[in-house]
Amino acid sequence: MKRTKIKVLLSTSPQHQEVTVQGWVRTFRNNQFIAINDGSTINTIQAVVDFATMDESVLKRITTGACVSVTGELIPSPAKGQTVEIKVNQLEILGDSDPEKFPLQPKKHSLEFLREIAHLRSRTNTFGAVMRVRHAMAYAIHKFYNDRGFFYIHTPIITGSDAEGAGAMFRVTTLDADKPPRDENGHIDYKEDFFGRETNLTVSGQLEGETYALALGEIYTFGPTFRAENSNTTRHLAEFWMIEPEMAFYDIQDNMQLAQDFLQYLVRYALDNCAEDLEFLHKRAQEEEQSKPQDQRSELCLLDRLKFVAENDFQRLPYTEAIEILKNSNPNKKKKFQYLVEEWGVDLQSEHERFLVEKHFKKPVILYNYPKDIKAFYMRQNEDGKTVAAMDVLFPGIGEIIGGSQREERYDRLLSRIQEMNLPEKDLWWYLELRKFGSAPHSGFGLGFERLILFVTGMTNIRDVIAYPRFPGNAEF
Numbered sequence: 433m434k435r436t437k438i439k440v441l442l443s444t445s446p447q448h449q450e451v452t453v454q455g456w457v458r459t460f461r462n463n464q465f466i467a468i469n470d471g472s473t474i475n476t477i478q479a480v481v482d483f484a485t486m487d488e489s490v491l492k493r494i495t496t497g498a499c500v501s502v503t504g505e506l507i508p509s510p511a512k513g514q515t516v517e518i519k520v521n522q523l524e525i526l527g528d529s530d531p532e533k534f535p536l537q538p539k540k541h542s543l544e545f546l547r548e549i550a551h552l553r554s555r556t557n558t559f560g561a562v563m564r565v566r567h568a569m570a571y572a573i574h575k576f577y578n579d580r581g582f583f584y585i586h587t588p589i590i591t592g593s594d595a596e597g598a599g600a601m602f603r604v605t606t607l608d609a610d611k612p613p614r615d616e617n618g619h620i621d622y623k624e625d626f627f628g629r630e631t632n633l634t635v636s637g638q639l640e641g642e643t644y645a646l647a648l649g650e651i652y653t654f655g656p657t658f659r660a661e662n663s664n665t666t667r668h669l670a671e672f673w674m675i676e677p678e679m680a681f682y683d684i685q686d687n688m689q690l691a692q693d694f695l696q697y698l699v700r701y702a703l704d705n706c707a708e709d710l711e712f713l714h715k716r717a718q719e720e721e722q723s724k725p726q727d728q729r730s731e732l733c734l735l736d737r738l739k740f741v742a743e744n745d746f747q748r749l750p751y752t753e754a755i756e757i758l759k760n761s762n763p764n765k766k767k768k769f770q771y772l773v774e775e776w777g778v779d780l781q782s783e784h785e786r787f788l789v790e791k792h793f794k795k796p797v798i799l800y801n802y803p804k805d806i807k808a809f810y811m812r813q814n815e816d817g818k819t820v821a822a823m824d825v826l827f828p829g830i831g832e833i834i835g836g837s838q839r840e841e842r843y844d845r846l847l848s849r850i851q852e853m854n855l856p857e858k859d860l861w862w863y864l865e866l867r868k869f870g871s872a873p874h875s876g877f878g879l880g881f882e883r884l885i886l887f888v889t890g891m892t893n894i895r896d897v898i899a900y901p902r903f904p905g906n907a908e909f
């Protein structure tokens with residue numbers, strides 16, 4: 433008999449109809465009650481076996497972690513907290529799980545421990561919930577852009593350019609690491625490499641995305657990106673997913689509006705479509721909060737935080753004003769910041785971003801018009817000669833969730849910036865050429881997918897919102 437997913441059964445009216453469920457045993461109580469989960473929902477269904485008639489040797493194999501197939505009658509459940517249960521007629525063990533060895537006992541495990549067994553943490557309530565929310569967000573992203581007439585462009589994973597001009601890239605090569613070919617000066621000769629040149633994994637699809645925005649109007653990318661920075665934080669991964677919309681004829685203000693609409697849409701979508709998983713994650717986050725010292729607890733709990741962000745405008749704030757606020761802030765005057773804010777031009781640290789968002793404005797902040805010296809070469813230069821039309825969206829508990837800008841569409845300005853910053857002009861020939869033929873004002877931004885998932889799920893470490901995190905010193909699985 434074909435199986436029915438538990439999510440469906442839990443909202444089916446029980447009329448003694450025969451059903452089959454296949455899934456993994458979470459618990460088995462009193463030689464009678466099996467809680468089965470099949471991943472379709474956070475909830476389990478209760479299957480009741482009659483131990484008097486069931487073969488003893490089969491009963492013994494119903495253990496936490498085992499995979500079972502049960503067929504029986506769907507009946508109203510007398511137990512509290514569930515409307516239906518299955519009265520089992522047939523039970524088959526599809527896969528045994530030795531209870532002495534299975535590492536996931538029915539108790540609370542630390543996230544650190546679960547990271548060591550990332551191939552099994554998928555079976556926990558927490559990771560089931562996080563991954564279902566992650567899926568819903570991926571779907572909602574495509575829906576948001578599709579509904580607005582944006583086109584999904586697949587930009588290359590292997591590229592020859594450094595989009596951010598920051599140099600933190602993973603090299604892609606097929607040369608023999610022990611004996612690479614060398615040129616007459618003794619340097620490794622990449623002309624002999626697979627692509628006949630140096631290549632790396634992409635840090636961003638933006639530059640290629642721009643070429644399609646200036647043809648199809650409004651596009652977005654959604655793909656994996658790679659950064660070889662040695663950042664061991666709860667906000668950084670070496671491999672993460674990024675959504676990068678790029679729009680012709682948008683200025684920085686239009687760009688900020690789209691970023692706000694986009695984030696609010698996604699949060700609202702999660703609230704509307706992931707209620708059970710969010711409820712679970714909400715409780716989980718609350719328990720975690722309770723173990724923190726009072727002054728480190730967030731003011732709003734997960735569900736309130738999501739509703740707040742979905743309903744309130746983000747604060748737009750020029751960098752220059754942010755510096756004034758920070759300079760005069762209490763933590764700065766009392767030297768509580770690790771990095772004191774003394775002069776215009778400094779890059780903001782996450783302690784400053786979090787102060788603005790969590791303490792000063794108490795809402796998401798879009799900082800814009802940053803000093804050009806702390807931002808990428810492609811950002812549009814403002815008339816003041818000092819700032820560029822950059823924007824970062826800062827979120828409570830997360831810090832920067834989006835980075836973007838209006839792009840420099842003027843050929844001469846772009847070229848001089850590339851030269852000033854000593855970037856490889858020859859690799860960027862095609863990007864420059866875009867400004868020679870039918871250039872147009874345009875803007876875009878990048879949303880870090882895992883940072884979004886952190887925010888929506890209330891998880892606190894980015895390594896727990898992607899199936900197999902990649903970070904310095906770790907590429908297991």
Ligand code: 4AD
Nearest residue numbers: 636638668669672676833834835836876877878880
């Ligand atoms: O600010 P970033 O570096 O901007 C860009 O890459 C632009 N090309 C985007 C664009 O304008 N099209 O990265 C964008 C976002 C950040 O705001 C952050 O959310 C996320 O990507 N991000 C990371 N997420 C996880 N791990 C890392 N190492 C990340 N680096 C950036």
Ligand code: MG
Nearest residue numbers: 824832834835
């Ligand atoms: Mg950034």
